[in-house]
Amino acid sequence: MEERKQAVNRNYKDSVFVDLFSEDKKAKENFLSLYNALHSTHLDTVSVLTPLRLEQVMYMSFYNDVSYLVDNKMIILAEHQSTINPNMPIRCLEYVVRLYERILDAQERYARSLIKIPTPEFYVFYNGQEEYSTETVLHLSDAFMTKPERLPLELEVKVLNINKNKAHTILHHCKPLEEYSTFVEIVRRNIERDKEYGFENAIKECIQNGILKEYLQRKSKEVINMLIAEYDYATDIAVQRAEERKIAYTEGKSLGLVEGSHQKALQTAKMMLTMGYPLGDICKIVELSKEEVESLQ
Known part of the structure; x- marks a missing residue:
């Protein structure tokens, strides 16, 4: 396995999740499907989406964020493949402040009239193997050392468990996310069976069964590189x-x-x-x- 890992490009820092919903040529279409599923809307043109992306913000330079401006909202997505981090609200707070700094003109902040800003929304998609509820909300205020009756600041992060056995309704309304969830399960199963050729076998199985078929046919080599990078990211901490x-x-x-x-x-x-x-x-x-x-x- 180590020899094969050295033979591929080790510079990939995006995950398959990020590529599907932020970087791939069909990423906007995939994200629009996800946005409609989250909001019960029917937006039908990618022109309404403006991608946002901050670099060098994630641990060990491994990026797992997806950010867009759409419909006067700032949608920020993240993915967790192991356990949920209870500090996600703090991380999202830091992240959204930097995004506002990026999209707002510095002079506007000192204007006499009120500046209107996109409404932020934060989502985490969990697909780890440890048991976790189907849906929950993390609050920034949970980290406060003291809690006044009236909170001076709050930030909510909605966590959706997209493992197939949880049958979250969003999987029924967003085909790209549903197929991605199935893809993760197939990869996990194949890598447990065969650590050397598990990624390749998983991709073949997905293509045969129509799971992300067009995407995997077009980018199988890149996907293997991303999976290896994700595998390294997950194992580096353990090592x-x-x-x-x-x-x-x-x-x-x-x-x-x-x-x-x-x-x-x-x-x-x-x-x-x-x-x-x-x-x-x-x-x-x-x-x-x-x-x-x-x-x-």
């Missing part, structure tokens, strides 16, 4: 944690500090519990068992 754990264990063993490291992990886990992090996320980050973390509650 880093494994290396850090090995170093900590080696140093701790020689200095008699292994127990100290364990206590530090327990303290970190306890703090994350008080901050509302999901149990699964805590276990992964601090490398403790579910039972150990639950005992801290």
Whole structure:
């Protein structure tokens, strides 16, 4: 697998999701279908869409954002393939401020009349394997240290679970998203069976079954590169944690500090519990068992 990964272009930083809805030649059509599904509208021309994109904003320079101006709204989409990040409202706040800075003239901000700005909407599409509700809303105010009766600032991020087993209604109204969800399942299944040729096998299976057929026939090589980049992105963090754990264990063993490291992990886990992090996320980050973390509650 490693030799084959080195043989392909490693410079891809977009995901297949971003390419489908933001970069591909049919991205505007796909996004319009998604927008109509989200708003129960019937916009039928891509001319109403104005793409927006910020570079160098995502972790490890891996971009998973899709942004458009449409119908006096600023639609910001993101994708999560593992666990939902409870800090998405904070990240979206930073992101939307930079977008407003980009689209507004600096002089207009000091005008005597009120400036009208596009209404922002934030969505996360979750397709990870951990259990998650069909639909939920994350609030920026959940992160506030104190909560006054009247919130001075709020931001909501709607999270939609697009795994097929959740049968979210949006999949019935947006064919590109429904086919993408199926594509993810097929890729996941094939890579579990065959780590070396799983991506190629998944693409062949999708084409045979009419899943993103035209897109995959046209861009199969690029899609493989993007899948490998996504695979690297997901595994890089795990590799880093494994290396850090090995170093900590080696140093701790020689200095008699292994127990100290364990206590530090327990303290970190306890703090994350008080901050509302999901149990699964805590276990992964601090490398403790579910039972150990639950005992801290």
